[in-house]
Amino acid sequence: MNLTPGTRVRIRAWSPPGHIRTPNYLRGRTGIIERALGPFENPEQRAYALPAPKRELYRVRFSMAEIWGSDAERPEDTLDAEVYAHWLEEA
Amino acid sequence: MPHDHHDHLSPSGHPYRQDNDGPLSYWQTMEIAVRELMIEKGEVSAAEVSAQIDAMDARTPANGARVVARAWSDPEFKARLLANGSDAAREMGFDIGPMHLVAVENTEDTHNLIVCTLCSCYPRNLLGLPPDWYKTREYRSRAVKEPRKVLSEFGLDLPENTTLRVHDSTADMRYIVLPARPKGTDSMDSDALAALVTRDSMIGVGLPKSPA
Incomplete structure (x- = not known):
């Protein structure tokens, strides 16, 4: 998967056990790729000193409305987070 | 009388800190x-x-302040900083190790705020250790849910027409805010400019000081 800035993506709504760097509050939410950061060793294995394949890492931008709905302080404000490619699906 | 701790206050009026006599964790x-x-x-x-x-x-926010001051006075350096924060910091001679630094720029209509909701990721290799509040559950949860309220508690009331961009350091990047250069600083050299840059302004919970 090679995602370019502006691509719409949805964060997978998985709930696996272990060391996960995808925050729960973003799972299932849709955002856009802000930039690609390159490949990094997957922390889900690295945290346990297991062989860690490299995964593409992206900065994904969400609107506060997408995350918090009508509870958002100001819907157009944004939140950016780093998410690994295997947590993303095109939306 | 000396060494009489029964009132739990030192002569300066502060409470004595408890000795760390508990077992090791x-x-x-x-x-x-x-x-x-x-x-x-x-x-x-x-x-x-x-x-x-x-x-x-030995790493302190003064390192970041020098990077910010240089970006304020050198447009080409600023472009390099926004393109690759790590390389720009190394170019100034800072030993930041393998850290991947991303600089995000405040403008007239955009303000940036940094948080790590999962733990306490912070650009330590440039700025030194984070403030204690940065690591608290309160800051980490509220900075993404009600960031404007958090900013107002730090004394920063964002105008309604300013876009706020919150950055959650969830993985391998570390973030520094490049604050907007304060007005009335045109004649200042980079040492004087760096003295205006606070730690909080590089996290995004504050603004640089105004020139005296």
Whole structure:
């Protein structure tokens, strides 16, 4: 998967056990790729000193409305987070 | 009378801090065991461990302030900083190790705020250790849910027409805010500019100081 800035993506709504760097509050939410950061060793294995394949890492931008709905302080404000490619699906 | 602690206040009026007489935690014991084993096996020396602690303690927000001041006065450096924060910091001679630094720019209509909701990720290799509040559950949860309220508690009321961009350091990047250059600083040199840059302004919970 090679995602370019502006691509719409949805964060997978998985709930696996272990060391996960995808925050729960973003799972299932849709955002856009802000930039690609390159490949990094997957922390889900690295945290346990297991062989860690490299995964593409992206900065994904969400609107506060997408995350918090009508509870958002100001819907157009944004939140950016780093998410690994295997947590993303095109939306 | 001296050494009479029954009122729990020092002569200066502050409460005495409790002595750390409790047992070591599991992780404290683990750290001591691993460190002693590595020293015994010759992997590292005690002096090297101390030197590493010294090197981290020598890093301060003043390093970041110099980077910001340079970006304010050198447009080409600013472009390089926004394109690759790590390379720009290294170019200024800062030993930031393998850290991946991303600089995000405040403008007239955009303000940036940094948080790590999962733990306490912070650009330590440039700015030194984070403030205690940065690591609290309150800051980490509220900075993404009600960031404007958090900012107002820091004394920063964002105008309604300013876009706020919150950055959650969830993985391998570390973030620094490039604050907007204060007005009335046109004639200032980079040392004077750096003195205006606060730690909080590089996290995004504050603004740089105004020139006196």
